Amino acid sequence: MDTSERIIPHEYLTFTLGNEEYGIDILKVQEIRGYDAVTRIANAPEFLKGVINLRGVIVPIVDMRIRFNLGTPHYDEFTVVIIMNVLNRVIGMVVDGVSDVVALEPEQIRPAPELGSALDTRYLTGLGTVNGQMLILMDIEKLLSSDEMQLMDSAA
Amino acid sequence: MTTPDHHNTSIDLDRFNAVFFEECAEHLADMEHILVALDPAHPDGEELNALFRAAHSIKGGAGIFGFRDLTVVTHELESLLDKVRGNELGLTATMIDLFLEARDAIAMQLAGHRDGAAVDQGVIEDICRRLRDQIETNAAAAEASTSSHVPSAEPMTGFRRLEIVFSPDNDIFQRGVRLENLFNELAQLGDLSVxxxxxxxxxxxxxxxEVCHARWIFALDTAAADEEIWDIFEFVAEREQLTIITRDEQATAAPSPAREDIPAPASTPAEAAIAPMGRRAYDRDETAPGAFGRRGGEAESSIRVGVTKVDQLINQVGELVITQSMLSQMAAVLDPVLFENIHRGLLQLERNTRDLQQSVMSIRLVPISIVFSRFPRLVRDLAAKLGKQVDLKTVGEATELDKGLIEKVADPLTHLVRNCLDHGLESPEARMAAGKDPVGTITLRASQVGGRIVIDVMDDGAGLSREKILRKAAERGIPASDAMTDEEVWQLIFAPGFSTAETVTDISGRGVGMDVVLRNVQALSGRVQVSSEPGAGTRVTISLPLTLAILDGLSVAVGGEKFIIPLNAIIESLQPKPEEIKSVNGRTVVHVRGEYLPLLPLHQLFNLETAVTRAEEGIVVLVDVEGEKAALLVDALLDEHQVVIKSLEANYRKVEGTAGATILGDGRVALILDVHALLRMR
Structure with missing residues (x-):
């Protein structure tokens, strides 16, 4: 466990998906905005809601609630999209709500056990505990670039 | 950390290096250009100078930026070039070949530094050695020939070397005297150095x-009388400001009047250094008008800007256009009488943004000569390899198109030119037997036709053979029949895996040729056409959009979504009557003006819910791509726009049936349909 990224205390943006509390590296987050009407993309997987115009940039929007079967997705004025900058791409993720920004020391992070959550452990950095609450830390880069998300041309 | 020394300051150096690499590439391109055009029997002195300067610039830059190895070849090249332009050595065809090889070696070294490509040191050493050999062997030969030549030369009467010392008044500049005119006139009298x-x-x-402190000393080999020299200085200098001294009667071998064209052998190297090239002696200065590297006033008034900056500008202007159309849409609901000023202002804004967009787009346009200029070399090398004689003509090199397109069109064009050489043109013997000029002609012609750029690649070779193509198609299992028209037969050569060359060569004919050309051009929203006449030649025409950045389109509504159909693909749109809808083999077709066109319901292709599922309820848009027609069923037609094309791949991936996306006036994203791909989707 000597990967250099673990030496620096990370700050995480926490958000909820269904009943679970998740966290992603705050440095990957570009902005947070409300859910707008999307332009649907034909023959795309169901969790890809479509694309939006973010100040002239066309950004795909994924809904992790659909992808990981976390509760029933509904879209209202409280639905939030986290716009992330991952691997030189801008991608939006629909979440039920954004909670907080927390700093976690490496010792506060435990490796994720199998069957810990709806997410495959491959895409988890680990589990954190904040005020007695469990936080599932996503490796968002790995997740979004994975083949099963179908967000990028596999040839690229 | 074991980084090499120069990496410590690499941040800044990288930037300078990039500029150096770019300049080198330009110099190398110029060298190639000149070398290929150079006639060994009658080399143009100015071109030799240009070559020398290019080599010299690369050497100088390489020295400054610490690319020692680059200076090695350039140094040898420069030495030989210097002898040639100084008329010490006569230019030979071998030398030109050698120069070209040296140029390639330098290009290889450059690629090594820039991209980390492999550099073959053996080639470098070989080139250096051969360049030196040229100097030594030819120098010996030249010496032998001149020593026998000089005494036999008829000494010209009254021919002498003059030294003219000109010490003008201090105010000569203020009087507006143009010294270069003086120099020109003097140079016309004979060999001049200043x-x-x-x-x-x-x-x-x-x-x-503005005060002149200088004086000039001219060395002039001339047969002219002193009076002629006085005449030149007539209005410039008083008698006492000019001294004419006769240094040497019969100074050099008699210069022929046509000295500019025929390089006369200089008597000895030492003398050549003093007065080498007549009036061109001062022309060598890079600041001389018309000298290489200056190209009129253009160099001074242009700046080098990174493509990313230009693209950023284009994107931002695209944003502005979207914002402007958003404003127009919002204002459309306002009362035209009450808000007359707003409407007028918005109209003005629309005009201004359009103008701005056009100006910005034009920054990206570059002349096609950038691509064409690589072909003389290619043709020269290939023709030599194939034993064919070829004359390459380029027409319309100033035609401009988008930089992004230029880069991508280069490969298909290269392929086509190779095909012309390899398959199109016959051998000189075969040409003569057919009563044609043994020298074949390949013509590259670019022109702008409407909103498109048309590039023709033509040869005057044997033309396509209908029988051969049909036979080959049958062999390859490509569906074909004798009943096909010529047009249709020519299209067969674009089928994957098709090749008609009798023997497969390493130049072309691996059977990956024309289908790749077609695919590459189609990827640029372009079209390829072939026409051919037996015995007279073949013409391949590529037509491309002016730019990839904007597109004229028609927006249509399908189940709550909007799509853009490129205008250039649309023939017409109409509401079909129920009796015009027919079913053929379970597929719906629309009967329009005697033609049965397959119906493509967009809502089905894009999985959208819509109330309009029957053709007679909606609108059909008739489209035509490369002669293939279809009817697209949409709910309604909306508007005609000029849209800025945005890539979906930047943040997502390619979506089947689309050529990208755009942002509409209301801020929503709309997909741009790729009609050609749609036809393949059904």
Missing amino acids: KAEIPEAPPFEAFDP
């Missing part, structure tokens, strides 16, 4: 740029 001296410079504070 030297400027400043006998007494004033202290720095007293220096005035």
Whole structure:
């Protein structure tokens, strides 16, 4: 466990998906905005809601609630999209709500056990505990670039 | 950390290096250009000078930026070039070949530094050695020939070397005297070299740029009388400001009047250094008008800007256009009488943004000569390899198109030119037997037709053979029949895996040719056409959009979504009557003006819910791509726009049936349909 990224205390943006509390590296987050009407993309997987115009940039929007079967997705004025900058791409993720920004020391992070959550452990950095609450830390880069998300041309 | 020394300051150096690499590439391109056009029997002195300067610039830059290895070849090249332009050595075809090889070696070294490509040191050493050999062997030969030549030369009467010292008044510049005109006139009298001296410079504070402190010393080999020289200085200098001294009667071998064209052998190297090239001696200065590297006034008035900056500008202007159309849409609901000023202002804004967009787009346009200029070399090398004689003609090199397109069109064009050489043109013997000029012609022609750029690649070779193509198609299992028209037969050559060359060569004919060309051009929203006449030649025409950045389109509504159909694909749109809808083999077709067109319901292709599922309820848009027609079923037609094409791949991936996306006036994203791909989707 000597990967250099673990030496620096990370700050995480926490958000909820269904009943679970998740966290992603705050440095990957570009902005947070409300859910707008999307332009649907034909023959795309169901969790890809479509694309939006973010100040002239066309950004795909994924809904992790659909992808990981976390509760029933509904879209209202409280639905939030986290716009992330991952691997030189801008991608939006629909979440039920954004909670907080927390700093976690490496010792506060435990490796994720199998069957810990709806997410495959491959895409988890680990589990954190904040005020007695469990936080599932996503490796968002790995997740979004994975083949099963179908967000990028596999040839690229 | 074991980074090499120069990496410590690499951040800044990288930037400078990039500029150096770019300049080198330009110099190399110029060298190639000149070398290929150079006629060994009658080399143009100015071109030799240009070659020398290019080599010299690369060497100088390489020295400054610490690319020592680059200086090695350039140094040898420069030495040989210097001898040639100094008329010490006569230019030979072998030398030109060698120069070209040296150029390639330098390009290889450059690629090594820039991209980390492999550099073959053996080639470098070989080139250096051969360049040196040229100097030594030819120098020996030249010496032998001149020593026998000089004494036999008829000494011309009255031919002498003059030294003219011209010490003008201090105010000569203020009087508006053009010294270069003086020099020109003197140079017409004979071989001239000029030297400027400043006998007494004033202290720095007293220096005035308009006051002349210099004097000039001319060395002139001429048969002209003193009077002619006085005449030249008539209005410029008083008698006492000019001294004419006769240095040597019969100074050099008699210069022929046509000296500019025929390089006369200079008597000895030492003398050649003093007065090498007549009036061109001062022309060598890079600041001389028309000298290489200056190209009129253009160099001064252009700046080098990174493509990313230009693209950023284009994107931002695209944003502006979207914002502007958003505003127009919002204002459309306002009362035209009450808000007349707003409407007028918005109209003005629309005009201004359009103009701005056009100007910005034009920054990206570059002349196609950038691509064409690589072909003389290619043709020269290939023709030599194939034993064919070819004359390459380029027409319309100034035609401009988008930089992004230029880069991508280069490969297909290269392929086509190779095909012309390899398959199109016959051998000189076969041409003569057919009563044609043994030298074949390949013509590259670019022109702008409407909103498109048309590039023709033509040869005057044997033309396509209908029988051969049909036979080959049958062999390859490509569906074909004798009943096909010529047009249709020619299209067969674009089928994957098709190749008609009798023997497969390493130049073309691996059977990956034309289908790749077609695919590459189609990827640029372009079209390819072939026409051919037996015995007279073949013409391949590529037509491309002017730019990839904007598109004229029709927006249509399908189940709550909007799509853009490129205008250039649309023939017409109509509401079909129920009796015009027919079913053929379970597929719906629309009967329009005697033609049965397959119906493509967009809502089905894009999985959208819509109330309009029957053709007679909606609108059909008739489209035509490369002669293939279809009817697209949409709910309604909305508007005609000029849209800015955005890539979906930047943040997502390619979506089947689309050529990208755009942002509409209301801020929503709309997909741009790729009609050609749609036809393949059904």
